[in-house]
Amino acid sequence: MPFQSSDLFSSFPNDVPKAPLVTISLHKLVTNDDEEKNRLFEASKLLGFFYLDMGGCEDGETLLRGSDEMFDLMERFYDLPLEEKRKYDFAAQGSYFGYKGMGAEVIDEKGTRDKNEIYNISKDDILSIGTQVPAPDVITTKRTSLAAYIQSNNAILYTLFNSLATSLHLPPSTFTSLHRLESPSGCHIRFIRAPPQPQTQRSLALGEHTDFGSLTILFNRIGGLQVLLPGTSDWVYVRPMRGCAIINLGDAMVKFSAGILRSNLHRVVAPPGRQGDLVRYSLVYFSRPEYEVKMKRVEGGLVDEVPRGEGGNEDGESTREWLMRRHQGRKVQFFKGAESWEGAMGTEARL
Numbered sequence: 322m323p324f325q326s327s328d329l330f331s332s333f334p335n336d337v338p339k340a341p342l343v344t345i346s347l348h349k350l351v352t353n354d355d356e357e358k359n360r361l362f363e364a365s366k367l368l369g370f371f372y373l374d375m376g377g378c379e380d381g382e383t384l385l386r387g388s389d390e391m392f393d394l395m396e397r398f399y400d401l402p403l404e405e406k407r408k409y410d411f412a413a414q415g416s417y418f419g420y421k422g423m424g425a426e427v428i429d430e431k432g433t434r435d436k437n438e439i440y441n442i443s444k445d446d447i448l449s450i451g452t453q454v455p456a457p458d459v460i461t462t463k464r465t466s467l468a469a470y471i472q473s474n475n476a477i478l479y480t481l482f483n484s485l486a487t488s489l490h491l492p493p494s495t496f497t498s499l500h501r502l503e504s505p506s507g508c509h510i511r512f513i514r515a516p517p518q519p520q521t522q523r524s525l526a527l528g529e530h531t532d533f534g535s536l537t538i539l540f541n542r543i544g545g546l547q548v549l550l551p552g553t554s555d556w557v558y559v560r561p562m563r564g565c566a567i568i569n570l571g572d573a574m575v576k577f578s579a580g581i582l583r584s585n586l587h588r589v590v591a592p593p594g595r596q597g598d599l600v601r602y603s604l605v606y607f608s609r610p611e612y613e614v615k616m617k618r619v620e621g622g623l624v625d626e627v628p629r630g631e632g633g634n635e636d637g638e639s640t641r642e643w644l645m646r647r648h649q650g651r652k653v654q655f656f657k658g659a660e661s662w663e664g665a666m667g668t669e670a671r672l
């Protein structure tokens with residue numbers, strides 16, 4: 322290893338273009354600071370990405386401790402032999418959960434393959450609401466920690482959902498009532514591992530996309546994540562910040578708010594500078610609406626002021642249909658060229 326894990330944050334180079342993410346204080350949101358709620362709303366409309374500073378707040382400190390534990394667990398999972406990890410690849414059975422080997426997904430309309438391993442752990446499985454999928458011992462022995470991590474993500478999500486609903490002049494429970502922890506949904510923890518790429522041919526690890534669900538809570542330690550600055554063709558790096566999560570809004574928030582909120586395009590490239598020689602681990606929690614919720618505008622508040630009929634189908638697909646369509650179009654088994662790429666699109670055309 323060229324440098325220690327304690328240096329990871331500071332090893333991000335200063336000479337690469339960085340995204341201007343604002344930092345929102347979770348502590349201020351929890352203590353009902355109106356100005357901070359407004360900053361959250363503005364960030365969610367303008368870029369759809371922001372840092373959430375976890376400091377000075379019990380929920381935040383719990384999430385940070387949980388994320389450290391998850392990074393350790395992720396390394397132990399990926400250290401398993403490849404043939405062991407492959408036993409937990411359920412893509413052939415149409416399942417989104419479990420292991421995805423390197424190159425099993427397409428990252429553009431030409432069918433280029435991805436360059437990372439992914440392991441998706443279902444909330445419903447861990448909370449014993451849905452089917453329990455087979456998992457290796459390193460994971461099954463940590464179900465209690467995984468459940469605690471899900472709960473602590475949920476606490477933060479609820480704070481954000483409440484604040485955004487209030488800013489949209491909607492009843493505060495508008496979004497939390499579509500994301501009840503005990504109701505079946507596609508929410509999941511994701512472990513991502515990308516090995517260093519050869520220096521001479523570094524390229525995309527994960528293609529450009531918007532997230533399918535509602536809000537995403539992401540922990541990065543080294544760079545590689547990039548966002549497309551709205552209205553430009555400039556891809557810029559999101560610098561990981563110690564003590565902060567990177568939060569982004571997914572397509573469901575665009576649908577619910579009739580386009581007031583933004584789900585921004587992003588992608589993952591090889592980490593910048595000398596970080597490019599490291600293995601990149603990334604920890605994600607994806608929240609998604611309950612399966613039966615329609616992906617369409619909610620009624621009331623500022624959403625009612627957006628003209629109807631814009632953005633097509635007002636009936637909305639169910640979240641279950643939406644997720645199925647978006648996942649499958651990206652899987653190598655289902656990919657049939659540019660048409661299936663287009664068919665799996667979400668709200669990313671809206672710039």
Ligand SMILES: O=C(O)CCC(=O)C(=O)O
Pocket residue numbers: 511513527532539541545546587588589603605
């Ligand atoms: O690894 C990252 O930093 C981002 C991953 C991501 O965008 C995703 O899995 O949807």
Ligand SMILES: [Fe+2]
Pocket residue numbers: 530531532587
């Ligand atoms: Fe993403």
